[in-house]
Amino acid sequence: MQLTEQDKTEYYYRSYIKADGLWFVKAEECFGFEKALDLDRQVWEVLPKIQARFFQSKLKHGRGIDALCTCLTAKLEWDHFQFQVSKTHNLLKISIQACPWHQIMVKSGRETLSGKVGAVICSTEYAVWAAEFGDDLDFRLRKRICGGQKQCHLEFSKAD
Numbered sequence: 001m002q003l004t005e006q007d008k009t010e011y012y013y014r015s016y017i018k019a020d021g022l023w024f025v026k027a028e029e030c031f032g033f034e035k036a037l038d039l040d041r042q043v044w045e046v047l048p049k050i051q052a053r054f055f056q057s058k059l060k061h062g063r064g065i066d067a068l069c070t071c072l073t074a075k076l077e078w079d080h081f082q083f084q085v086s087k088t089h090n091l092l093k094i095s096i097q098a099c100p101w102h103q104i105m106v107k108s109g110r111e112t113l114s115g116k117v118g119a120v121i122c123s124t125e126y127a128v129w130a131a132e133f134g135d136d137l138d139f140r141l142r143k144r145i146c147g148g149q150k151q152c153h154l155e156f157s158k159a160d
Contacts, residue, residue, distance in 0.1 A: 013080075021104060033113070037120055044125045051075055052132035065092055065158050068133035089158075096152035102145050118146035130156050 027036035055071035056062065069085065069092050076083050082098035101121075105114035123141050130139040142153035 013078075017100070017104065021108070033116075037117060040117070041120050041124050044121050045128060048125050048128035049132055052129055056132075063132075063134045065090065065133070065137065065156060068092060068129065068137065068156060071133070072129055091158075092156040094152075094154040094156075096145065096154070097150075099145050099152060105146070114146040115144070115148070118144050122152070126154055126156075134158070 024036055024040055027039050030036075031039070052071060052075075055074050056067065059070055059074065061067035061070055065087070069087050072092075072094070073085055076094070076096075080100045081096055083094055083096045086093045086095075099118075102114050102118065105111055105117065122144065126141065127139045130137040136159045138157050138159055140155045140157075142155055143149040144152050
């Protein structure tokens with residue numbers, strides 16, 4: 001039997017997810033939950049820059065709300081989110097119906113911590129994405145699955 005490109009993709013995706021989770025758990029064991037969450041926030045102040053720049057270069061997109069829509073949609077698809085997008089000239093709305101990060105927290109018995117992690121990490125991550133696509137783009141996290149809502153609602157808007 002030979003491994004396929006799909007197997008390779010699955011391997012890297014699972015390794016990425018597991019490494020993130022294992023890193024957090026080990027940091028929590030050493031430093032406590034609050035310090036681990038702060039360290040994780042610091043990681044997610046940098047990683048989205050790397051991701052955004054990857055998609056910008058591969059998809060040949062620069063900055064602006066249209067480029068953000070194209071690149072962030074690709075990232076969410078690759079990260080196995082279930083979501084819908086609506087965009088007007090100055091507003092990008094993303095409704096997430098299933099978040100793989102929250103699902104992992106639930107599966108690992110850490111659902112009670114998911115809301116604390118999501119409030120910090122999602123706010124950080126998506127604000128960085130907005131900044132990578134324009135100094136005039138604002139981000140608002142309106143609802144969160146991990147906060148007890150049925151969907152996450154992300155809004156990116158161009159300042160007037």
